[in-house]
Amino acid sequence: MAFIRVTPIQVGDVVRLRKPHPCGGYDWTVVRVGADVGLKCHTCGRRVLLTRREFERRLEKVVSATQPTG
Template identity: 35%
Template sequence: MYQLGSFVEMKKPHACVIKSTGKKANKFEVIRLGADIKIRCSNCDHVVMMSRHDFERKMQQVLPSET
């Protein structure tokens, strides 16, 4: 399960990655939880806000923590 500060992998990569590096980096950090979820792209720091329902549908997996 995801929590505040977790890194998640989304089904589709963020548009910035295709233009700048050509890689499929779709890693996002969860920065707000509630009825809406706010995530930040780990490549360009762009913030995306979506409903919890949309987030759970578009999320592929929770990435293991790097500790």
């Protein structure tokens, strides 16, 4: 069974994308994780929704990962 390797992220994580948002911001907070990944721009507060695949392609790195609770 082929399993797609994905970056382990969860809501609350801060991520950096390869390209800046038009507002100039690089850092985003993950606001939704699923088939689509919701991101909120740190600089302007805009929200975007990317497919999981698009997100993986644009991701530069995870800046700060939320500690799992429990």
